[in-house]
Amino acid sequence: MKKLPPEDLNEKGIIRWMRFLGGKNREEFEDMAKKDEYIEEAYNELKKLSHDGQMRMEYELRQKAIRDHNMMMKTARKHGYESGYESGYEMGERLAMKKVIDKLTGEGRTIEETAELLGLGVEMVETISKWEIN
Numbered sequence: 292m293k294k295l296p297p298e299d300l301n302e303k304g305i306i307r308w309m310r311f312l313g314g315k316n317r318e319e320f321e322d323m324a325k326k327d328e329y330i331e332e333a334y335n336e337l338k339k340l341s342h343d344g345q346m347r348m349e350y351e352l353r354q355k356a357i358r359d360h361n362m363m364m365k366t367a368r369k370h371g372y373e374s375g376y377e378s379g380y381e382m383g384e385r386l387a388m389k390k391v392i393d394k395l396t397g398e399g400r401t402i403e404e405t406a407e408l409l410g411l412g413v414e415m416v417e418t419i420s421k422w423e424i425n
Contacts, residue, residue, distance in 0.1 A: 385422065392420050 307323070311330050314320045324331035340346055388409075395405040406416040 382424075385419075386424050388419055389422050389424055392416055396420060 307327060307330065311320070311323050311333065314323065320334050320337070324334040332348065392405055392410065395408065396402065401411055402407070402416050402420070406413045409416065411419075
């Protein structure tokens with residue numbers, strides 16, 4: 292809408308452009324082009340595009356590139372979200388486990404007692420207790 296001529300930035304002008312963009316056949320386009328110089332210019336460009344195979348192919352390739360780019364960005368965004376979620380979840384589990392082990396050992400329990408309470412191996416409890424979580 293920004294590219295419309297200033298005199299067409301009203302309801303009547305916008306409706307005229309909507310009719311042009313929704314045109315069904317050549318006769319409709321030609322009738323509209325006779326009534327408005329800007330629509331005539333747009334119609335002439337449309338004819339050029341439809342006749343020039345090279346330009347049409349370039350346009351279609353450009354549209355395909357845009358669609359491909361948008362799909363890649365959407366996929367990358369989704370992958371990034373999922374990856375971040377999994378990483379955050381895993382980090383949260385580690386932090387919770389470390390806090391529980393620190394609390395139990397801080398209350399005077401041995402590594403063996405802590406491992407038995409949590410249902411973990413002694414080596415696992417020792418490893419977790421050495422983690423440095425920032």
